[in-house]
Amino acid sequence: MASIKAKLTESVLKNIPLEITRITDTELSGFYLNVGKPKKDGKRSLVYYLYYRLGGRGSKERRLALGRAPALSVVKARELAKQYIGDVSRGIDVFLEQKERTKAQKQEAEAPTVQELATEFLERYIKVNRKDPLEGERMFEKDVLPVIGGVKLKDITRRDILSRVLDPITDRGAGTQANKTLSILKQMFDFAVERDLMQGNPISTAKKKNVGGIEKPRTRALEFKELIQVFERLPKLGVSTQVIYALKFIALTGCRPIEVTGAQWQEFDFDKMIWTIPAERVKQNKGGERIHKVSITQKF
Structure with missing residues (x-):
């Protein structure tokens, strides 16, 4: 494996010998192309880099990835490298800036919605x-x-x-x-x-x-004639028989929908004509143990 020095151009990128792993640009100091090993399909990864030291000789080395070819052209990569070289000359550590920017982008992408x-x-x-x-x-x-x-x-x-x-x-x-x-x-x-x-x-x-305003308790109650009208109207609404029975059940008992729709046959005692609603379906504080008994009739 070897490296060579040459002016990076599109034509150079198209004709890289297999033994070459790095091409250092001859016109821009620190600008180079890293060449990966051939993959199964014969293609090789081509990544542009900028090598620099912030503070001159003896300071920490930095290698900043600029982008991949061919998505990033040689011309654009060279312009980017020149821009970063200018930033480095003003004392800006562009490697750390890119690292922070990448971290922020990752956090943005992973931020929960x-x-x-x-x-x-x-x-x-x-x-x-x-x-x-x-x-x-x-x-x-x-x-x-x-x-x-x-x-x-x-x-x-x-x-x-x-x-x-x-x-x-x-x-x-x-x-x-x-x-x-x-x-x-x-x-x-x-x-x-x-x-x-x-x-x-x-x-x-x-x-x-x-938001919704002060809520006032309702005092309106259906009269018996109105209740009959409601029951007569229900079959014309296009809802299922089960829904009709549930609505009638709620209206006649005054029980909550969850208490009615969750009812089980074993809760009904037809000898004593009592429906016992278990504590888990009765409205009360969490962990409450109060059950609710509802009287029923043969005509219910």
């Missing part, structure tokens, strides 16, 4: 701590991820979340849903802070009254 955080949050927090994780998943799929899913966590701002996610929910008349979404997003960004994915929660101080 809201989508990646949401996936981990749903798996490790929502599915573990919520009895009905599907509601949380729906919030993300409908209102959150389509608009900010691709945003890097390091770039997400309070305004992004308020104006792009929460305001549109409020604007469509769903203030309560906007407040629910605010709550789950607060939990997610707190989760990110605990996981050392963020330095702080951008919406930690956001208040529901400024």
Whole structure:
């Protein structure tokens, strides 16, 4: 293996003898081409370098990779080498600059997005701590991820979340849903802070009254005639029989959807006409043991 000195040109690159591993340019000091061993397809890697010492003789040697041929032409590589030589003459260590730049680019490429955080949050927090994780998943799929899913966590701002996610929910008349979404997003960004994915929660101080507004409890109740009208209307909505029965069940018992849709036959005692809802589906503090008993009738 040997090295030669020659002015680097495109024609020289096309006719490099097999024994040559380096070609040092004769016109620009420190500029050279490193030639790799032939691969299975016969091709050889060609990489331009700039050799320099920052501080003159006795100082640390540097070899800065400029790029590969033929993607980088000889002319462009020579211009780049001249630019770096000028920087070195002003005391700039271009090798360290390139190293820091490469590191920053890698960190940017690997920086987690809201989508990646949401996936981990749903798996490790929502599915573990919520009895009905599907509601949380729906919030993300409908209102959150389509608009900010691709945003890097390091770039997400309070305004992004308020104006792009929460305001549109409020604007469509769903203030309560906007407040629910605010709550789950607060939990997610707190989760990110605990996981050392963020330095702080951008919406930690956001208040529901400024997002979806102050929620007022509803006092409206259907009268018996109205309930009959609803039941008569249900088969005309195009929903399944199971959904119709579930809606009737909810209306007649006042139970929550998760309590009804998760019901099992063994929960019903048809001798005592009692439906016992187990503690894991009853709304209460985590770890609560309170079960809920609901009376049923033959005409239920």
